[in-house]
Amino acid sequence: MSSTIIQCPQCRDAGQTSEVRRGISTTTTEYWEPYFGEDGKKHHHNPNVATTLYKCSEGHQWAITVPVRPCRCGWSPLSEEGSDE
Ligand SMILES: [Zn+2]
Ligand SMILES: [Zn+2]
Numbered sequence: 001m002s003s004t005i006i007q008c009p010q011c012r013d014a015g016q017t018s019e020v021r022r023g024i025s026t027t028t029t030e031y032w033e034p035y036f037g038e039d040g041k042k043h044h045h046n047p048n049v050a051t052t053l054y055k056c057s058e059g060h061q062w063a064i065t066v067p068v069r070p071c072r073c074g075w076s077p078l079s080e081e082g083s084d085e
Pocket of ligand 2: 043074
């Protein structure tokens, strides 16, 4: 069990505190399949990410994007972003 702390990054930088509310959450739906690597172990390289919007009581808004399911090998769809360019 891990607890996630959600704080407004702008308020935190300013040394303020604020209440944070969750907004719309969207998840990408790309097709993918798990595969077995050279070590025979199953890898879940799920390219899909979930983006959740947050809004703080001071009016700041931001989005947090996380992998739907990171692989145990450390692979993450977020680290692949930008390598296409
Ligand atoms: Zn804020
Ligand atoms: Zn993997």
